[in-house]
Amino acid sequence: MNWSAIRAIYLFEMARFFRTMAQSLISPVLSTSLYFVVFGAAIGSRIDQVEGVSYGAFIVPGLIMLTVMTQAISNASFGIYFPKFIGTIYELLSAPVNFLEIVMGYVGAAATKALFIGIIILVTSFFFVDLQIQNPMAMIAFLVLTCVSFALFGFILGIWAGNFEQLQLVPLLIVTPLVFLGGSFYSISMLPPVWQTISMFNPVVYLISGFRWAFFGLADVPIGTSLAAIALFTAACLGAVWWIFKTGWRIRQ
Template sequence: MNWAAVAAIYRFEMSRFFRTLLQSFISPVISTSLYFVVFGGAIGSRIDQVEGVSYGAFIVPGLVMLTVIMQAISNASFGIYFPKFIGTIYELLSAPINFLEIVMGYVGAAATKALFIGVVILVTSSFFVDLTIQHPLAMVAFLLLTCVSFALLGFIIGIWAGNFEQLQLVPLLVVTPLVFLGGSFYSIEMLPEVWQTITLFNPVLYLISGFRWAFFGLSDVPVGWSLAAIALFTSLCLTAIWWIFRTGWRIRS
């Protein structure tokens, strides 16, 4: 394993993040505050508690997952697409490093950025509601797994995309609806029975449910299912990336 190559890619990607650190910090603080004003104030005044948890606290895990997923995808997709766009990806492909080291550098940086944003949101949320994390180790594990798995998905999207518009296509038209319909701001038990069944086919539900369990001990699906779902998703993404580098699909053309 060429750790020097991994570190070089990681540092290069992170340098872009640190150049806009203030913007990266302020943006989630403002957006989180707005969510609490809108959802916590307007809806929370009508929904006092959800399964014994105040509505303001109940939406925190979903809010963290929503932002972390989108940040992981966008950072990873742009990180690998830009070298394709300007042609420097051929320098990577001709360097004495394998695809795993390339993926570790780009995905690691994207996951780190998403993790930073997730922590900022958690800290900001603590100023609005009282947060009690019943299973802190599980919370960290779910957060890290989500950052890595969706950074892998973003890496695939960045390779697939043929222009900057396509970078936003999947996150906006596919991922965002799945997150909002995956119980981010409500429990699926609040839905009619037929919609509860339909929602069970939403893979994001299992991530949000497991993450919420780490906070409050409450979940819409068993925690084991959540772990199995994220493990399966990560395995599929890794398999897809291995196939991409093996065949050169969308890289060498």
């Protein structure tokens, strides 16, 4: 394992993150603060509690997941797309670095950025609501797994994308709606039975449910099912990345 190559890619990507601090960090935090004001204050004043938890606190896991997923995808997809766009990816492919080391560098940096932003948002939420975490280790585990899995997905998206517009296509038109419809701001049990059944086909439901369980001990689906879902998603992404580098799809073209 070429740890020097992994470290070089990782540090390069992290340096870009800190160079664009206003866009990378301040913007997501401000957006989340607005969600707290709108949903927590305006709607929360009309909804006292959800399953025994104040509405302002109830939406915290969903808000963190919304930001973490989109940031992990965005950072990973741009990180690998830009070398493709300017042509420097061929230098990387010709270097004595295998695909696993390339993935570890780019995905590791994207996951770290998303994790950092998620923690900042979690800290920010304490200024808005009274929040207690019942299972902090489980919360960290779910957060890390989500960052890594969606960074892998973003890496695949960056290789697939043919232009900058396509980089935003999946996060805006697919991921964000799935998060909003995945129980970010409500419990699935509040929906009519037919919509509860339909929601079970939304993969994001399992992630948010498991993450919320770590906070409050409440879950729309069994915790084991949530873990199995994120493990399956991660394995699928790893398989897709392996196939991409094996075949050279969208890399050597």
